[in-house]
Amino acid sequence: MENAFPLSPVYRGRFAPSPTGPLHFGSLVTAVGSYLEAKSRDGEWLVRIENLDMAREIPGASEEILNTLHLLGMEWDGSVVYQERRQDAYQAALRALEKQDLIYPCSCSRKEIADSSVLGIEGPVYPGTCRDRKHEPEFSGAWRLCTNNDLIEFEDAVQGIRQQRLQRDIGDFVIRRADGVFAYQLAVVVDDAEQGITHVVRGGDLLNSTPRQIHLQKLLGYSIPSYMHLPVVVNPWGEKLSKQTQAAPVDTSHPVLQLVKAIRFLGQTPPPEVSESSLRSFWIWAIENWSREAIPKNMSFMF
Template sequence: MNYRGRFAPSPTGPLHFGSLVAAVGSYLDAKSNRGEWLVRIEDLDRQREVPGAATEILKTLERLGMEWDGEIVHQSDRTHLYQDALHVLQSMELIYPCTCSRKEISDSSIMGLQGPVYPGTCRDTRYFPSEAHALRIRTHDDAIEFKDVLEGLHSQRLQREVGDFVLRRSDGLFAYQLAVVVDDAQQHITHVVRGADLLSSTPRQIYLQQLLGYPTPQYMHLPIVTNERGEKLSKQTHAAPIDVSDGLQQLVDAVRFLGQAPPAEIIEGTIASFWQWAFKNWQKNRIPH
């Protein structure tokens, strides 16, 4: 099987070191396996998008010597594909409307992996109300298992640990879980290398892949970069943008974070020579768990 990987940033701000680590890890794993590396801009939520951020992200990747294959894909151009997938799931009678507010769910739920578990309040609804409503998918309590390259075997029972989850929000926006599954299948992604903050989302995505008849990629979840307070680096935690004027040092720091051991003299070279070394010496068994 030909290797097809991807990097899928959200344009909510410039690249910071945490997102660089994910980009470098996915890029190295693809290119060291003589595979393709695609870039997808996950811009479904236009309210969170920072104007010009997508262009700035691509310029940063270019200045760091990272070369993607094919055209850049924007999720905002692909809503018809997500709607088609939703129709398939609706034809299987797995989708139902939900008018519950976040407070109502929080007040009546137990806590799960990522917050309150939806208690199924609207599960037996047989009509689609005129007021704003989300669309949820029915889950089951069978174990969904997968083997992560770094983290090993993972098992999750969606109904008790997550609950029926949203595929289309009440404001009409498609949820990440559906969009990423459709995109990975449509782009023939074979390997997903991303941050470990998405590890617990993977069973939901595998569930949708199984229902839609899509293949399941191989997953590798990289360690998360945190600040001195133990918080994941993000726009919300005021992560500093990548300084491309010192791009070589940033790349060296990224591979060191991923457990690689570049020689001291690599910092005296060029970005091109860094990548030549990195492609030849990438060892994912050195990545910290």
């Protein structure tokens, strides 16, 4: 398929938070890592609000996240993109896959899948029960994408060479849920392509999603960006920081201290005087001294 969205010659990264609560330290680490990787390469840094599932969105959270980024001195390029406003683009991608006979309707329950599946890297592998199901005009279930066992390999800038065989490790995966909400895997691929994202810097919890996204990129004729997965911040119980684990909001009354903590988590070694500098001076030092080689390869650790 012809490439509809060739990669930009300029480095273009992005930060894509979900508005399920205020920015916490875990999401700050991802924001800072993606920002420094972009700015140290004289690149652009975009912001996208990933609010596909409106039922999970906390009113006012998007504005609060953007305000926090501003108070931390992180200025984005271009306009903020909101996924809730991009349903037509996702629907067009779904139609393109349907024309290639690559998707099919599925009405299997989670229990049915669990009862008839082997375990893969993220739980039960979908066994393809509905693969031969005919399309029904009034169908209201989920839509799955066909996978195969071709080796998908990519080199992550932090984690190194990664390999996956989707049919064996994941199975045919959902790209639109039964409630009509488009799945993250489809939306993120469409958004990254249309925004011309050349480099994706995000948390290591999404590392196993990357082969699914590369599979979709190939099927839709999109360019494949470079990937970098950062270590995930966890609490003392090994849980990823999130609204569900009562992660505290970033304290914007002392922005430089928060930023210094974030870059130290990412393996950077700022001298003591950086903690006492102005916001502008912090960013000058951080951009000039950013070292992606210093980022820990741990998938997650506590801070």
